[in-house]
Amino acid sequence: MLINDFVKFALKSLITQRLRSFLTALGIAVGIASVVLLTSLGEGMHRFVLSEFTQFGTNLIGITPGKSTTTGMSGAVISNVRPLSMNDAKALKRIPRVIAVVPVVQGNAQVEAGKRIRRTTVFGVGANAPEVWQIKVASGQFLPDDDPAAARSFAVLGSKLREEMFGRGNPLGQRIRIGGERFRVAGSMESKGQMLGFDLDDAVYIPAAKALSMFNRESLMEIDLLYAEGGDADEVAKYAADLLIARHGKQDFTITTQEQMLEVLDSVLEILTLAVGALGSISLLVGGVGILTIMTIAVNERTAEIGLLRAMGAGRIQILALFIGEAVVLASIGGLAGLMAGAGGAWILGLFVPALPTHTSWFYVVTSEVLAAIIGLLAGVMPARRAAGLNPVEALRAE
Amino acid sequence: MIRLDSIERVFQVGNETVHALNNVSLKISQGEYITIMGPSGSGKSTLLNIIGLLDRPDKGFYILDDVNTTDLNDEQQALVRRHKIGFVFQFFHLVPRLTATENIELPLILTGVEPDERKDRVKIALEDFGLADRSKHRPNQLSGGQRQRVAIARATIMEPRVILADEPTGNLDRTSGKEVIEILEKLNKKGIILILVTHDPDIGNRAVRKISMVDGKILDDTLALEFSK
Ligand SMILES: Nc1ncnc2c1ncn2[C@@H]1O[C@H](COP(=O)(O)OP(=O)(O)O)[C@@H](O)[C@H]1O
Ligand SMILES: [Mg+2]
Numbered sequence: 001m002l003i004n005d006f007v008k009f010a011l012k013s014l015i016t017q018r019l020r021s022f023l024t025a026l027g028i029a030v031g032i033a034s035v036v037l038l039t040s041l042g043e044g045m046h047r048f049v050l051s052e053f054t055q056f057g058t059n060l061i062g063i064t065p066g067k068s069t070t071t072g073m074s075g076a077v078i079s080n081v082r083p084l085s086m087n088d089a090k091a092l093k094r095i096p097r098v099i100a101v102v103p104v105v106q107g108n109a110q111v112e113a114g115k116r117i118r119r120t121t122v123f124g125v126g127a128n129a130p131e132v133w134q135i136k137v138a139s140g141q142f143l144p145d146d147d148p149a150a151a152r153s154f155a156v157l158g159s160k161l162r163e164e165m166f167g168r169g170n171p172l173g174q175r176i177r178i179g180g181e182r183f184r185v186a187g188s189m190e191s192k193g194q195m196l197g198f199d200l201d202d203a204v205y206i207p208a209a210k211a212l213s214m215f216n217r218e219s220l221m222e223i224d225l226l227y228a229e230g231g232d233a234d235e236v237a238k239y240a241a242d243l244l245i246a247r248h249g250k251q252d253f254t255i256t257t258q259e260q261m262l263e264v265l266d267s268v269l270e271i272l273t274l275a276v277g278a279l280g281s282i283s284l285l286v287g288g289v290g291i292l293t294i295m296t297i298a299v300n301e302r303t304a305e306i307g308l309l310r311a312m313g314a315g316r317i318q319i320l321a322l323f324i325g326e327a328v329v330l331a332s333i334g335g336l337a338g339l340m341a342g343a344g345g346a347w348i349l350g351l352f353v354p355a356l357p358t359h360t361s362w363f364y365v366v367t368s369e370v371l372a373a374i375i376g377l378l379a380g381v382m383p384a385r386r387a388a389g390l391n392p393v394e395a396l397r398a399e
Numbered sequence: 400m401i402r403l404d405s406i407e408r409v410f411q412v413g414n415e416t417v418h419a420l421n422n423v424s425l426k427i428s429q430g431e432y433i434t435i436m437g438p439s440g441s442g443k444s445t446l447l448n449i450i451g452l453l454d455r456p457d458k459g460f461y462i463l464d465d466v467n468t469t470d471l472n473d474e475q476q477a478l479v480r481r482h483k484i485g486f487v488f489q490f491f492h493l494v495p496r497l498t499a500t501e502n503i504e505l506p507l508i509l510t511g512v513e514p515d516e517r518k519d520r521v522k523i524a525l526e527d528f529g530l531a532d533r534s535k536h537r538p539n540q541l542s543g544g545q546r547q548r549v550a551i552a553r554a555t556i557m558e559p560r561v562i563l564a565d566e567p568t569g570n571l572d573r574t575s576g577k578e579v580i581e582i583l584e585k586l587n588k589k590g591i592i593l594i595l596v597t598h599d600p601d602i603g604n605r606a607v608r609k610i611s612m613v614d615g616k617i618l619d620d621t622l623a624l625e626f627s628k
Contacts, residue, residue, distance in 0.1 A: 005508045016496040308492045311453055312506045312553075313481020315474040392453045396492065 001318065010326040013298070014333075021330060024287075024294045028334030028375065029341060031284030032368050036342025037349075038280040039364040042273030044350070044357035049269060053262060055192075056133045060258040061225040061237055063092075063244070067252055082248045083219030086148040086209060089126070091247060092223060095239045097231040100128035104222040105211040109179035111204055113165040120161050121203040122178060124211020130189075132226040135200065140172045140187025143207055151207035155183035159191040160201035178204060179214045233257040277364060281371065287334065288375040295327050295383035306387050307395030316388040323384035324377060331376025335369045342368075401427040401450060401561070401592065406459035408445050408615075419445040420456070421615035429560070430590045434603040437612035443596045446612070447563045450594065451484050452476045464560065481510060485554030485591075487564040487583070491546045493538040493553075499545075500525065500534045503552045510557070524552040528582065544575025551582055561592040568602065580605070 014021040089103040105124030127145035192200040346358040408420040448454035528548045568576030587593035611619040
């Protein structure tokens with residue numbers, strides 16, 4: 001039997017039972033649509049989170065004080081831990097392939113400009129911060145590359161802070177107070193938006209040395225390294241570790257490469273998407289039961305036809321194939337409809353709720369269509385076996 | 400050529416064993432025309448089913464064109480059915496959702512004949528059986544006689560060696576019944592073995608060779624009589 005005729009034969013009997021076929025296919029369609037929609041949401045979330053992380057660039061290595069255990073989070077056990085100093089940061093700059101180093105101190109302080117007062121996040125950083133974090137200066141300049149011991153009191157405003165403090169006015173050169181100390185505005189930054197809850201726009205950047213004294217800290221909270229494109233993260237990390245061990249006498253710090261972080265994140269998010277996809281496929285199972293039911297009914301109704309086909313020389317295998325084929329065609333049609341509904345739904349959702357990231361991945365689209373066909377196959381096997389097992393003489397008498 | 404040798408077919412109904420065929424032997428040459436008559440339950444249909452390879456005998460053997468069919472497995476028997484046997488039933492057995500054309504085409508589709516060739520062959524068949532103007536009609540839009548003609552066209556589209564007709568006029572009025580018999584006889588004239596089961600003596604007497612059955616046995620075979628004379 002030619003494959004074309006095979007599909008036509010299946011379609012013809014499905015079309016004859018329009019309503020019934022429609023309802024059965026609908027069951028599968030709902031299942032596939034929910035798989036596609038849910039995985040679109042999962043995948044959208046996946047991409048969103050990854051882009052949040054990579055907006056600081058991917059060639060980053062972060063060093064935090066305190067030896068972490070397996071959790072990867074810096075426990076910062078204060079005792080016995082030597083602080084990460086400005087000199088450590090300076091030394092790290094000499095590692096091969098490292099382009100820039102940013103010491104980081106973060107805190108909260110009150111900013112005053114004229115009569116306006118606002119509490120905001122203070123980032124104590126180095127002159128390289130824009131390059132390392134991929135943030136851009138909107139006007140003026142970023143912090144100068146001063147010797148930490150004699151850092152001048154310059155400040156750079158995040159876009160939101162600038163707006164709140166100066167409105168449309170030009171902040172450049174203005175004097176402000178941060179945590180009671182006097183600073184002069186050197187520049188302001190372009191908007192970077194939120195990053196996992198941190199508002200980088202509602203922030204002010206000052207020299208790390210100033211921030212250390214402002215918050216009365218001994219140690220930097222973090223040192224970020226930027227290495228050259230194409231560099232090996234693990235190799236750079238090893239250099240940094242060796243260097244710091246030499247300086248501190250032991251490993252009392254934690255090094256996290258962006259690559260490691262992304263890998264872990266990526267696999268976690270992947271599992272999340274798979275999990276919601278699996279959730280959606282429960283409704284596929286229900287659709288499969290629908291096909292099983294309808295095919296069983298079809299075999300009962302068409303017993304005489306099966307007898308006839310056998311009399312015309314169809315073997316058991318051909319009968320088996322015909323009925324399984326019909327179930328697969330039915331499921332695939334439902335699957336296609338579900339795909340369109342799911343992908344369309346995800347698209348519309350993305351259109352009306354832009355905050356909800358959706359992304360329809362081809363992998364899940366193809367997988368769910370194959371899944372639909374497989375469900376049709378499995379649901380078709382039992383009734384088709386019954387059809388193939390019928391005694392032709394008795395089947396012919398069924399009318 | 401058909402040769403049945405000591406065929407037995409036994410059915411178990413509850414505690415009772417029914418000998419549907421009891422030691423039946425029969426030899427049929429190419430191109431013969433045979434009618435089978437006998438009371439209901441005498442085993443006529445069972446005999447046709449065995450000749451048509453839809454059923455297997457419990458004992459004895461059956462040779463069709465030098466092949467011992469009893470040795471063939473189910474799939475092999477299906478192939479023999481496909482190419483050598485055409486069934487015509489009392490209740491037509493047309494597929495209701497398919498048109499006349501599509502019903503006639505069905506054996507060709509199952510065999511995997513290319514669409515172009517199919518079209519030509521079905522067109523000729525439609526014309527041969529006077530169905531050209533009914534080609535797009537579904538079974539429920541056809542008269543009984545027309546339905547049986549579609550069924551005969553379908554049974555012969557594969558150019559079989561044997562036509563097995565089990566009371567083909569049982570569901571038709573006299574006129575269309577006669578028409579159907581004439582069509583079948585015309586096919587027989589072309590060399591196809593025609594085995595016709597009927598209750599109608601007028602039809603039964605048309606054949607030279609008449610077999611009558613009772614209780615699963617061949618009571619009378621006019622050919623055998625001629626030999627014995
Ligand atoms: N599948 C079956 N199961 C039980 N008994 C059967 C079956 N098929 C036929 N028989 C019996 O075999 C005998 C012959 O049946 P059949 O060949 O149909 O007779 P006919 O066609 O001459 O009326 C009958 O007694 C019938 O009841
Ligand atoms: Mg009968």
